Amino acid sequence: MPSSTSSSDGLRDARAGTPDRYARQTAADRPGVAQPVPVRPVPAQPWGRILLGTVLLLVLLVAGWEEYWRAYGARPGIANTFGLWSIQRRRIDAGEGAATVLLGDSRLYFDIHLPVWERLDGRRPIQLSFEGTAPLPVLEDLAADPKFTGRLLIGVAPDVFFSGFKFRGAAVGYARKESPSQRIGQWLSMHFIEPYFAFDDPDYALQTVLARQPWPVRVHQRLPVRKLAMTESDRNTYLWSKLETDPEYRTIIRNTWLNHMQRWDDEPPPAAALKNEKEQIERTAHAVAKLRARGVKVLFVRMPSDGAYLEFENRKYPRARTWDALLAASGVPGIYFADYPELQGYELPEWSHIKHSDAERFTGELYKVIQRDFWGPNAPGVSAKASAAR
Amino acid sequence: MVFNSLTFVVFFACVLALHALPLPWTAKKINLAVASYLFYAAWNPPFVILLWVSTVVDWYAAQGLVKAKRPTSRHAWMLLSVIANLGMLGYFKYGQFLLDNFTSLISAVGIAYHPAHYDIVLPVGISFYTFATMSYTLDVYLRRATPAQNLLDYALFVTFFPHLVAGPIMRPTELVPQFAQPRRATAEQLRFGLALMTLGLFNKIVLADSFLASAAERVYDSDKIPGALDAWAATLAFSGQIFCDFAGYSTTAIGAALCLGFAMPDNFRFPYAAVGFSDFWRRWHITLSSWLRDYLYIPLGGNRHGARRTYAALMATMLLGGLWHGANWTFVAWGGLHGVYLAAERVLRVRFANYRPGPLAFVALGLLTYTLVNVTWVFFRAKTFGKAWVVLRGMFGQNAAAKPILATFSLLSVAAIVGGILLTHWLMRARTLESVIARAPAAAVSMIWALMAFAIIIAQGAGNAFIYFQF
Numbered sequence: 001m002p003s004s005t006s007s008s009d010g011l012r013d014a015r016a017g018t019p020d021r022y023a024r025q026t027a028a029d030r031p032g033v034a035q036p037v038p039v040r041p042v043p044a045q046p047w048g049r050i051l052l053g054t055v056l057l058l059v060l061l062v063a064g065w066e067e068y069w070r071a072y073g074a075r076p077g078i079a080n081t082f083g084l085w086s087i088q089r090r091r092i093d094a095g096e097g098a099a100t101v102l103l104g105d106s107r108l109y110f111d112i113h114l115p116v117w118e119r120l121d122g123r124r125p126i127q128l129s130f131e132g133t134a135p136l137p138v139l140e141d142l143a144a145d146p147k148f149t150g151r152l153l154i155g156v157a158p159d160v161f162f163s164g165f166k167f168r169g170a171a172v173g174y175a176r177k178e179s180p181s182q183r184i185g186q187w188l189s190m191h192f193i194e195p196y197f198a199f200d201d202p203d204y205a206l207q208t209v210l211a212r213q214p215w216p217v218r219v220h221q222r223l224p225v226r227k228l229a230m231t232e233s234d235r236n237t238y239l240w241s242k243l244e245t246d247p248e249y250r251t252i253i254r255n256t257w258l259n260h261m262q263r264w265d266d267e268p269p270p271a272a273a274l275k276n277e278k279e280q281i282e283r284t285a286h287a288v289a290k291l292r293a294r295g296v297k298v299l300f301v302r303m304p305s306d307g308a309y310l311e312f313e314n315r316k317y318p319r320a321r322t323w324d325a326l327l328a329a330s331g332v333p334g335i336y337f338a339d340y341p342e343l344q345g346y347e348l349p350e351w352s353h354i355k356h357s358d359a360e361r362f363t364g365e366l367y368k369v370i371q372r373d374f375w376g377p378n379a380p381g382v383s384a385k386a387s388a389a390r
Numbered sequence: 391m392v393f394n395s396l397t398f399v400v401f402f403a404c405v406l407a408l409h410a411l412p413l414p415w416t417a418k419k420i421n422l423a424v425a426s427y428l429f430y431a432a433w434n435p436p437f438v439i440l441l442w443v444s445t446v447v448d449w450y451a452a453q454g455l456v457k458a459k460r461p462t463s464r465h466a467w468m469l470l471s472v473i474a475n476l477g478m479l480g481y482f483k484y485g486q487f488l489l490d491n492f493t494s495l496i497s498a499v500g501i502a503y504h505p506a507h508y509d510i511v512l513p514v515g516i517s518f519y520t521f522a523t524m525s526y527t528l529d530v531y532l533r534r535a536t537p538a539q540n541l542l543d544y545a546l547f548v549t550f551f552p553h554l555v556a557g558p559i560m561r562p563t564e565l566v567p568q569f570a571q572p573r574r575a576t577a578e579q580l581r582f583g584l585a586l587m588t589l590g591l592f593n594k595i596v597l598a599d600s601f602l603a604s605a606a607e608r609v610y611d612s613d614k615i616p617g618a619l620d621a622w623a624a625t626l627a628f629s630g631q632i633f634c635d636f637a638g639y640s641t642t643a644i645g646a647a648l649c650l651g652f653a654m655p656d657n658f659r660f661p662y663a664a665v666g667f668s669d670f671w672r673r674w675h676i677t678l679s680s681w682l683r684d685y686l687y688i689p690l691g692g693n694r695h696g697a698r699r700t701y702a703a704l705m706a707t708m709l710l711g712g713l714w715h716g717a718n719w720t721f722v723a724w725g726g727l728h729g730v731y732l733a734a735e736r737v738l739r740v741r742f743a744n745y746r747p748g749p750l751a752f753v754a755l756g757l758l759t760y761t762l763v764n765v766t767w768v769f770f771r772a773k774t775f776g777k778a779w780v781v782l783r784g785m786f787g788q789n790a791a792a793k794p795i796l797a798t799f800s801l802l803s804v805a806a807i808v809g810g811i812l813l814t815h816w817l818m819r820a821r822t823l824e825s826v827i828a829r830a831p832a833a834a835v836s837m838i839w840a841l842m843a844f845a846i847i848i849a850q851g852a853g854n855a856f857i858y859f860q861f
Binding site: 020021022023024026027028029030031032033034035036037038039040041042043044045046047048049050051053054055057058061062065179180181182184185188189192193199200201202204205206207210211213215216217218219221 | 391392395396397398400431432433434435529534535561563564565567568576577578579581582584585596600601644648653654655656659671672673676677679680681683684688794795796797798799801802803821822824825827828830832833835836837839840841843844845847848849850
């Protein structure tokens with residue numbers, strides 16, 4: 001415990017070598033007595049001029065930073081936060097339990113355009129997908145929520161879905177425990193900050209920018225994924241145009257996928273991976289059964305991929321072992337893009353997501369397929385298909 | 391709400407505006423009290439009830455102490471406060487811990503017991519405000535202070551938002567008298583207060599969250615075995631992170647209070663330049679260490695009853711101080727290590743009473759202190775003893791098969807920031823921040839202030855909670 005020697009003893013002025021006129025004792029110097037009102041001196045400085053100078057310099061710095069990122073191609077957008085996701089999740093609690101929910105990874109997230117869907121369907125779906133995240137945690141959350149009685153479109157990107165990868169897996173927990181302060185902060189940010197500042201994106205955060213400089217390699221880490229998409233306030237999201245217009249940036253993203261595929265090939269060991277796949281399928285089937293028991297219409301969709309990504313998926317997650325097994329175990333129909341001519345032929349600049357303009361067209365085609373074959377009033381025997389699958 | 395959030399920016403602007411209105415002083419105090427309850431309710435509204443319970447119990451206990459004629463009555467009122475506060479703390483913070491330990495204990499003697507798991511949510515800052523309210527009753531009991539004149543002043547002392555959830559732990563005698571007279575910040579206080587808040591948030595958002603936290607997480611929260619470089623880098627990163635996080639909170643709190651015209655005590659004095667452990671504890675979390683000294687170490691006998699009793703009081707104080715930080719035996723080990731350090735230092739001070747270190751030895755002793763403090767941080771940061779041993783073995787070069795964990799950028803960040811912190815602490819160890827600012831050219835102050843604010847903005851902090859909130 002503190003001895004009688006004071007940490008405040010002998011404080012000296014920085015340059016003059018004289019006793020520090022701002023020195024004061026702390027509670028450490030006064031054992032066993034009532035502590036007096038603290039002293040909080042203000043350094044003698046022209047604080048008005050200092051504040052003015054600070055504000056001017058800060059405005060210049062921020063304006064310069066904003067200009068730099070706009071010149072790079074960045075534009076203001078809404079941040080894809082847990083808070084934004086929670087707003088959509090709460091729509092189910094707030095009377096929209098009968099809505100269509102889109103639940104998947106980045107492909108369902110970027111490639112389905114909510115305005116197009118709404119134009120065709122009359123109702124805006126609830127977008128609950130998250131990039132790099134298997135839908136299972138949210139699926140189980142929805143299965144346990146009796147308020148949800150609508151329709152559910154589940155996206156299947158084989159590497160994410162069957163590995164159970166959860167880049168943003170904490171969303172459900174966040175939504176359940178979101179504090180009033182966090183809700184207010186989300187609202188303030190999406191109304192007063194995000195729509196105006198292009199630099200307000202995790203990809204341009206100071207530490208992220210510094211970390212991706214060409215430092216000597218010490219550890220072969222999984223490459224972080226650069227910015228891919230633009231998000232709007234209801235989570236309508238689309239692939240960033242820079243991927244179409246900037247070949248260098250497109251190459252960066254493709255190399256990132258190749259890096260991930262390489263690591264995916266290395267780990268985990270096949271036996272563990274197969275066991276994990278089986279578990280993901282079983283848990284999915286269990287959650288889907290709960291949903292269907294209360295009348296929720298469920299449909300899986302294998303979204304398009306291309307190039308090296310598609311080759312990797314076909315090799316690492318063959319359709320018969322994964323997709324077919326999933327449909328068989330769950331007894332739910334599914335749309336595999338390769339089976340439908342109208343769902344093919346779109347441009348995927350980095351092999352994994354459809355470019356913005358094509359995605360709008362793709363949404364329309366997908367909606368038509370869904371209505372024609374599964375959910376529409378004239379769909380031929382959805383129940384028959386499901387029965388056959390069983 | 392946390393200081394590093396947009397919600398707080400808007401909240402604080404509203405509070406400043408309300409405080410500047412030409413209203414009666416009582417109305418301004420009511421505004422501050424309501425604002426403080428809103429500040430706390432923004433986490434979890436029902437927990438405001440706990441604040442009220444703590445406030446009301448200690449208010450009436452202090453009133454009872456003043457009116458009590460007999461020593462037993464005084465004793466009873468004091469005990470009521472202590473039991474109510476520690477009871478609340480015990481239930482919410484240590485309930486599951488005690489149950490788990492009880493289960494383990496009886497399992498060890500062959501009795502199978504499987505209690506239900508209680509999902510008890512820890513109210514933010516409960517360790518801080520229960521200590522603050524207890525100090526009120528204990529000061530009155532020890533006749534060091536008289537009770538507050540009115541409930542509003544006392545309630546505001548408990549709930550005043552700058553110190554409510556993570557300190558500095560204030561004593562009633564430090565804050566209640568400030569509510570007696572109208573207070574409003576001068577223009578200079580407001581501007582300096584804003585500068586302090588920027589400094590605090592820079593420490594938290596930029597240094598702690600953006601650069602240091604990830605290095606500690608990659609080693610401490612993974613199942614990889616670290617080698618010497620990674621283990622040391624992660625531990626040094628955590629030493630910097632926890633300082634920047636907690637000192638950052640204290641500085642922001644002090645600045646926020648100053649903007650409203652109130653003074654709060656120093657909580658840190660460049661602790662990584664401490665020479666010896668008693669010096670460290672006079673510089674680290676000063677308001678907690680002095681609280682433990684005044685209300686635990688001294689009542690346990692302090693150094694007034696011989697060496698054996700002194701060491702016993704010292705160890706008891708540090709062990710309980712460790713437990714205060716969290717319901718885990720690793721925190722107790724952290725406190726215990728500090729207790730051992732302090733006891734060993736005491737022995738050495740007696741044995742070498744006439745030793746006066748030269749300049750080099752002084753710095754060497756300072757670095758030795760910092761190194762040993764880092765060893766304690768391993769137990770503070772690791773979630774289990776198993777993990778702590780793995781990291782310690784790495785720090786002492788015993789993990790032969792270890793592979794690199796941290797990237798070059800992480801290592802460089804840690805080296806630059808922690809090196810900068812150490813250098814700053816040594817340069818500032820006998821100075822105050824205010825004296826350095828007073829001597830600096832105004833343009834330099836502007837530039838540093840603007841650069842810190844700019845770094846805060848472009849680091850895009852995610853509103854991460856401060857580490858000490860969990861305590």
